[in-house]
Amino acid sequence: MPFAALDGLSPKKSTFGLQVEAQRLLLPTLTKTDEQFAEQGIVFMEGHEGVNLEELNDLFEQVGFPRRDPDKLKLALEKTHTVIWIRHAKKSRWAKLNQLLGFGRAMSDGSISASIWDVAVLPAWQRSGLGRALLERLLVRLRQDHIDTISLYAEPSVVKLYEKLGFVTDPQGIRGMAFQRKSAIGMKVAAGEKRASVAKG
Amino acid sequence: MKADWQQRQVSLPQNCTHPFDLLADGRHNSIGKILFQTVSPTLTSLLSQTRWPSACLQAGWPHRPVPKLQAALRNSYLVSSLHVRVTTPGAKSSPDEETLVGIARATSDYSFNATIWDVIVDPEYQGQGLGKALVENMVRTLLRREILNITLFADAGVVDFYRTLGFETDPEGIKGMFWYPPGFR
Numbered sequence: 002m003p004f005a006a007l008d009g010l011s012p013k014k015s016t017f018g019l020q021v022e023a024q025r026l027l028l029p030t031l032t033k034t035d036e037q038f039a040e041q042g043i044v045f046m047e048g049h050e051g052v053n054l055e056e057l058n059d060l061f062e063q064v065g066f067p068r069r070d071p072d073k074l075k076l077a078l079e080k081t082h083t084v085i086w087i088r089h090a091k092k093s094r095w096a097k098l099n100q101l102l103g104f105g106r107a108m109s110d111g112s113i114s115a116s117i118w119d120v121a122v123l124p125a126w127q128r129s130g131l132g133r134a135l136l137e138r139l140l141v142r143l144r145q146d147h148i149d150t151i152s153l154y155a156e157p158s159v160v161k162l163y164e165k166l167g168f169v170t171d172p173q174g175i176r177g178m179a180f181q182r183k184s185a186i187g188m189k190v191a192a193g194e195k196r197a198s199v200a201k202g
Numbered sequence: 203m204k205a206d207w208q209q210r211q212v213s214l215p216q217n218c219t220h221p222f223d224l225l226a227d228g229r230h231n232s233i234g235k236i237l238f239q240t241v242s243p244t245l246t247s248l249l250s251q252t253r254w255p256s257a258c259l260q261a262g263w264p265h266r267p268v269p270k271l272q273a274a275l276r277n278s279y280l281v282s283s284l285h286v287r288v289t290t291p292g293a294k295s296s297p298d299e300e301t302l303v304g305i306a307r308a309t310s311d312y313s314f315n316a317t318i319w320d321v322i323v324d325p326e327y328q329g330q331g332l333g334k335a336l337v338e339n340m341v342r343t344l345l346r347r348e349i350l351n352i353t354l355f356a357d358a359g360v361v362d363f364y365r366t367l368g369f370e371t372d373p374e375g376i377k378g379m380f381w382y383p384p385g386f387r
Contacts, residue, residue: 029383077311078311106311108309112270112274113274160377174357175358176361176371177378178369
């Protein structure tokens with residue numbers, strides 16, 4: 002199902018209704034509309050159903066992300082709140098028809114908190130506004146569900162890109178943290194697992 | 203609809219309801235028994251009480267509408283709550299005598315990533331290692347289910363707390379960021 006036109010709002014609403022709703026929800030504006038992209042043969046798709054997992058892993062590999070176990074990847078996408086991907090809708094020498102050009106997803110409880118993961122655009126298609134467009138559409142989707150806390154973890158090289166989109170680093174001193182397995186807990190769990198497997202013989 | 207982890211090796215206690223994990227630990231202290239529990243129907247009403255403000259490690263908690271809170275808890279991958287049940291010798295303890303003293307929740311994609319949100323311990327019960335126990339149990343459960351990328355956002359004042367629990371800030375220089383609407387940045 003192609004991403005809805007009219008900045009993600011229902012096509013049935015009047016222009017005035019659109020403006021009011023956009024203001025109320027503080028929706029991010031789209032730098033370039035779906036129609037403008039469609040003219041170039043680029044279509045934004047929402048939902049995991051049409052995603053080819055092999056192609057997705059290829060995309061991940063090309064941007065330096067690890068390839069994922071397909072079963073786990075399939076489950077992850079099913080359990081993700083919003084998945085947006087970019088389809089190349091025409092034949093050209095730059096990409097195959099229906100090729101996956103970009104991807105991004107947002108994990109959320111659908112109400113209060115969300116975090117954005119796995120944002121990737123094929124290297125040949127980077128720096129043409131696709132990443133920005135992807136993020137804008139993810140943000141619109143999340144704001145439509147009234148989700149207030151939208152977070153992500155950015156590699157140093159893309160921090161500025163996200164700042165331009167309205168993301169703030171370490172606001173009020175809040176720090177992003179990740180669990181490192183090589184710690185006491187990680188080792189205790191690993192040791193426990195070892196004991197359990199030995200006990201089963 | 204069974205989650206993938208329910209179909210695999212994890213064995214759950216009998217009265218555990220999907221998708222929440224019943225953590226079997228119980229600890230005795232001089233006040234009463236501290237229980238880890240699944241989310242109960244009374245939980246969300248307790249959570250909307252205004253006595254939470256000073257306890258909140260994440261701003262904005264007490265001002266959330268209850269339906270929003272309920273939806274968030276329902277759709278969280280894991281929710282752990284701590285209750286105090288005070289038992290007096292000779293008297294029957296009823297569920298109404300349980301007081302919520304701590305909570306933590308995590309969202310996840312069931313496969314790779316989890317983010318821990320809203321770790322809160324009632325001020326009266328802080329300093330006893332309850333927050334630590336909440337987070338440790340969460341992490342242990344997630345790792346057991348092979349969800350290995352466990353993340354969170356820590357207020358400045360609790361960064362050290364999470365460091366002692368095995369969390370690192372900005373691993374490999376990766377920065378945590380939040381979106382703000384125009385005019386709010």
